[in-house]
Amino acid sequence: MWLIIGLILGVAFLGLIIGLRTRKISLTWYEWLISAIGLSLLLFTIQNYFGSLAEIEPKAASMFLLVTGLPALILLALAWQLAARRAKQS
Template sequence: MELTPLWILIAILLTVGFIQLLNWLKRNDRKPAWWVWFVGAVGLLLVLMAVQHYLGTLEEMYFTAAWMGALILGIPGVLLLVVSGWRMAAGKSS
């Protein structure tokens, strides 16, 4: 995988988003359980894998495989991110 401007932008956005998440958790005095972090990390990895698969397969001109792989990896990833975010927002304050 090359370090293209897209991946640099994704890395910057992820860093800024993670810092904002930590600041929000600290401001609202929330301490999510370990499994919430794990579910979020797996969801994020699945979404990043979907992006990589889509771009790589599209470069090889396999359009149907690009969409199918992105959907197969992306939908569960987004669902796991939603569950993780919901648990962080709805969790108890410590």
């Protein structure tokens, strides 16, 4: 599973870099930082969700989605909005 996730992340990161260069958008350091924290938290959530399901703990799996998954999505959406608003101003 982690090999496939790694391949997907690699392709997505390459697509992001190519897309940013094509549109001539540069990201600030804090946008990269917020994105990295959000992505790390999302990967942590996925790992713990499937680990809890494997141990037959569905309530713990659901709590991981809520407690760590929701903030991960919020951070990723925040980074995206910061970049989109700054690109729109330019």
